[in-house]
Amino acid sequence: MSIADRKEREKEEMRRNILSAALGLFREKGYDGVSIRNIADAIEYSPATIYLYFRDKNEIFAALQYEAAGVMRDHFLPLLQIENPWERLIDFGRRYMDFGLKYSDLYDLIFIIRAPMEHVENQECWALGMTTHQFFTQTVQTCVDARYFKSTDTEAIAYTLWAYVHGVVALFVRDRMRMYPPEKREELARKSFAMFTKMIEVL
Amino acid sequence: MSIADRKEREKEEMRRNILSAALGLFREKGYDGVSIRNIADAIEYSPATIYLYFRDKNEIFAALQYEAAGVMRDHFLPLLQIENPWERLIDFGRRYMDFGLKYSDLYDLIFIIRAPMEHVENQECWALGMTTHQFFTQTVQTCVDARYFKSTDTEAIAYTLWAYVHGVVALFVRDRMRMYPPEKREELARKSFAMFTKMIEVL
DNA sequence: AAATTTTTTAAACAGTGTTTATTATTGAAG
DNA sequence: CTTCAATAATAAACACTGTTTAAAAAATTT
Structure with missing residues (x-):
């Protein structure tokens, strides 16, 4: 053989x-x-x-999306070393933004681009993305259990946090921060993130 | 003549x-x-x-983008009736999300699509968008002046709020909420928004 | 060495954005 | 009213796109 x-x-x-x-x-x-x-x-x-x-161009795209999802997951691996759930959650956000700002094209591929997404191939990608997403949700859940938040609605909390960091990255990636001078954009994003982490402490 | x-x-x-x-x-x-x-x-x-x-397809796109920006601005007009800056700010967010979820295609055109954006024509669109953006920043500034926020960094606050609502809309528009059942997506977005408004009260 | 299977490709099809040379149509002048 | 210049519209072409098909080339088996 x-x-x-x-x-x-x-x-x-x-x-x-x-x-x-x-x-x-x-x-x-x-x-x-x-x-x-x-x-x-x-x-x-x-x-x-x-x-x-x-099969077609979309299948190539789907495979690339899968690759990108793998790179992103690897970017989150160090989080496994952080035992304190709150620290891990904050670092999750930091690393999410880091990835988005650094590998904008890959982030775009995963979270912004309009594309097939109905492809068979993409189910693998979807599964990969879901493990990361579940790891995130789980971290939030641990924080909820440990009473780090006032609210106990894990789903809503997780979605709110995700929406924020996605917003930051998406505005940057798709060049909608033109009202801010180029060299200040990343700085503003990071300052905002610091502000955001302070603010969710009381969520 | x-x-x-x-x-x-x-x-x-x-x-x-x-x-x-x-x-x-x-x-x-x-x-x-x-x-x-x-x-x-x-x-x-x-x-x-x-x-x-x-001149070319991009110029048509630019003109459409300008139209969309006009529709969006009109969507914010009722805000002028609200005198209390905090109420106006919250309603700003509500209307922003409303617009994004309802006119997803127009929102996409304005805030997500990759496109010329370097076009002469688009400078008009840019100007139109900036007036809306300045109205928003101004509302935040009024809130800051009235001590609605602990922080006095108007720019960072405004950006943080914008990033969040953009994140909510962008995830929805580009179909990245597949882990939530279709009929629950909008509900989750609105629940999150309620949570967010509570949370920025202490920002 | 011949036959068969697998791998590669040239050529074609219907579509795209855009340009150019040609044809219609309109407005002004004699 | 007819001629002439200016404007408006288009048919045809160019170089590109994703994709399919039938023919050619290469590798494997007999």
Whole structure:
């Protein structure tokens, strides 16, 4: 079965080859700015070849989204070391913003871009994202249990916190902070985050 | 000068004709889903004609963005009747969310979509958006002056509030609330908003 | 070495934004 | 009223897009 194994390996290599080229192009030109022919040129194959490894452009996108979700999850891994739930929650927010501001293109891919999302492939991505989301919800729940919040509505609290950090990142990523000078934008976001953490102490 | 006036009027009519067709198509198919040929078909002219009234597709987009900004501003007009700054601020948030959840396509156009934004045309839109933004900042400033907040950093407060409501709307508009059942999403957003207003009382 | 299966691609199809040269239509002048 | 210039509209083309298909090339099995 060695030859079949090798073929399988080569198939996987080709998929990774396509994906890494696609991700590179995507990060510099945006989803709509990248064509199948661009990707084909980058990997020095014909455009038709790509369709032997991915059903369509959306499936490539879905795979990239999955990759991005993995990078983001890894970004949260250090949180497992933090035992105090409140500290972990605050650091969760900090790391969320860090990721969004630093890897804007990946964040965009995961949380902003309009895209298939109905793809079979994306169910893996969805599952990956859900584990992160559940880890977050669980952290909030622990805080609720430990009476860090006045309210006991874990769902509403978690959603409120998420909405805020997403808002901060989304405004930044999609360039809606033009009324603030470029060099002050990130600073403002971080100052706001500090303010927000103070403010949820009494939630 | 009557004939030149009529020509000018007709030119303006044609622009409006194109824009209203474009807006209709845009609202049902999204920006990328609408082609110049689609618009041309809708108004029963040739595609090339459109280029006599708009430089390119981005300029049409910019004009639509300006329209949307106008609709949004109108949505905030009743706020002028509210004298108490705190009440006005809370209603500002409520109306912001209302607009975003109700006219998702317009909100998307203004605050999410990647688009020219460097266009000459858009400077008008920008100016329009800025008046709304300044009205908001001013309301926050009045609240700060009246000691409704502990902090006196008006800029940071305003940004924090904006980020939150944008986050709520953006997650909804771009369909990132799939972990919540469809019929509960808006309810959760509103419950969160109530929670948020309670929480900023001590900001 | 021949036959079969797998992998790759050239070419085509219908669509896109945009430009250009040509045709209609309109307004003014003789 | 007819001619002439200016304006408005368009057909056709260009280079691009995602995707499919049939033919060619390469690798594997017989």
